């Protein structure tokens with residue numbers, strides 16, 4: 306798999322750790338950032354993962370994405386994970402990895418798309434929010450939903466405390482999502498996803514879907 310990241314890279318780290326622990330049957334083969342100072346690049350370096358910075362300055366979106374795609378393809382990437390990647394991808398990029406570009410968003414989609422999802426949740430006074438992994442399409446924070454985890458909003462929460470609580474769950478569902486692809490259990494049917502076994506037998510009744518794995 307390849308990871309696109311613009312910043313901190315804690316989700317990348319959760320996937321690297323799960324891979325090295327043998328919890329997922331996937332290897333991070335390439336990390337690309339649009340920002341030279343992204344901490345995600347340092348994390349890739351620390352794990353000896355091939356990584357690069359592709360500066361968007363002076364390039365069209367398509368030119369920039371083509372360079373990203375070439376780097377990913379050179380490293381035989383089959384699944385592309387967006388982890389805090391702040392650019393919107395065009396269909397030209399998505400068509401190179403059909404139904405194989407995944408994103409994580411810090412809300413229970415379709416609520417609170419876009420930036421500052423945790424603040425949006427607080428502004429609406431919701432009592433439960435969470436995080437979502439989904440297949441990426443041409444719309445922002447849209448596309449067939451893969452996994453979700455719910456998180457309570459506590460009295461007195463601010464955007465930072467809520468974000469930290471959600472992030473803990475992100476670090477569980479992103480590696481779990483990657484594992485679903487590694488086991489070839491994701492089937493896209495129009496706008497929704499069927500997860501083999503999990504959806505056929507019901508959540509909690511599938512002994513092979515335990516996270517973290519025991």
Ligand code: GRF
Nearest residue numbers: 313314315316389409410411
């Ligand atoms: C996460 O909250 C993720 O849901 C959102 O951007 C943030 C990235 O954090 N898309 P990190 O760079 O993985 O630490």
